[in-house]
Amino acid sequence: IDDYCRRMAHPGIATKHKQRRLPWQIDWIWHVHRLHPIAYDNDCTKQLPNGILIDKKYRRLRIKQRRKHRSVNLFESKRNSSTFVPSIDLAKAVVRQCDFLEKFKQHKLFSMDLRQLNRKLFEQMVQNYISFLKLAKKGELIVPTFDIDLIWHTHMRFPISYQNTSKALCGFLLDHNDSLEKDILVDAYQKTAEQWKMTYKVDYGKDINKDNLRTSQYVSSCAIIIAPIVTYSSSGGGGGGGAGCGGGAGCGGDGGCGGGGCGGCGGCGG
Numbered sequence: 063i064d065d066y067c068r069r070m071a072h073p074g075i076a077t078k079h080k081q082r083r084l085p086w087q088i089d090w091i092w093h094v095h096r097l098h099p100i101a102y103d104n105d106c107t108k109q110l111p112n113g114i115l116i117d118k119k120y121r122r123l124r125i126k127q128r129r130k131h132r133s134v135n136l137f138e139s140k141r142n143s144s145t146f147v148p149s150i151d152l153a154k155a156v157v158r159q160c161d162f163l164e165k166f167k168q169h170k171l172f173s174m175d176l177r178q179l180n181r182k183l184f185e186q187m188v189q190n191y192i193s194f195l196k197l198a199k200k201g202e203l204i205v206p207t208f209d210i211d212l213i214w215h216t217h218m219r220f221p222i223s224y225q226n227t228s229k230a231l232c233g234f235l236l237d238h239n240d241s242l243e244k245d246i247l248v249d250a251y252q253k254t255a256e257q258w259k260m261t262y263k264v265d266y267g268k269d270i271n272k273d274n275l276r277t278s279q280y281v282s283s284c285a286i287i288i289a290p291i292v293t294y295s296s297s298g299g300g301g302g303g304g305a306g307c308g309g310g311a312g313c314g315g316d317g318g319c320g321g322g323g324c325g326g327c328g329g330c331g332g
Contacts, residue, residue, distance in 0.1 A: 076116050099236070189269075203242075204250065
């Protein structure tokens with residue numbers, strides 16, 4: 063984590079070249095930091111030169127044999143006077159992700175050859191994720207299924223894209239927190255399931271029929287997936303009326319809940 067902080071304080075971390083060379087251990091710590099989007103945004107914009115948000119530039123587009131990463135100090139012992147101090151306990155946050163990883167190992171995608179998967183599967187997963195975001199309300203927890211949480215985690219790997227989408231669909235930056243108590247998450251999951259059923263006319267965890275999305279008073283066309291991209295109106299805000307978009311978000315942990323025991327709430331101290 064000290065190594066990660068030194069890297070974040072160095073301007074080179076914002077470049078595709080340096081990101082491509084990150085040891086996997088540091089890349090993972092960076093990923094966990096980004097799973098707390100409000101904290102990550104504040105840490106970057108308040109501590110780094112010019113107040114920049116470090117976005118992910120390097121993307122592995124082809125499936126290929128993983129190269130070995132050296133677990134050594136980036137920038138080869140180059141020290142700089144700048145400092146970077148995360149506002150969350152990254153060591154604890156990394157450990158908490160173990161539960162999520164164990165659940166992912168049981169997921170069908172873990173053992174599938176991704177080259178053989180139907181693109182429509184991922185489009186539907188993204189559609190469910192977008193529909194999930196549209197249920198968020200100010201000051202309330204909303205808890206995803208594991209499939210939704212998986213897409214959520216993936217989206218947060220790209221902070222600028224996540225911020226733009228979150229603000230367009232929800233009107234603000236939707237937070238994510240994995241340190242909430244289990245009982246709170248279980249209760250919030252049940253409420254989310256009820257709201258999902260009422261809004262989309264289908265049980266939580268089931269795919270939504272796009273015809274239902276088009277006729278729902280809570281959802282506008284800006285929240286419907288049009289392959290191969292997600293489109294939304296430039297007017298920002300919730301774009302949906304009714305339930306609109308708002309505050310908290312969380313990912314569930316047990317008792318039918320998805321996620322890795324995580325949750326959060328923008329506007330309710332999460």
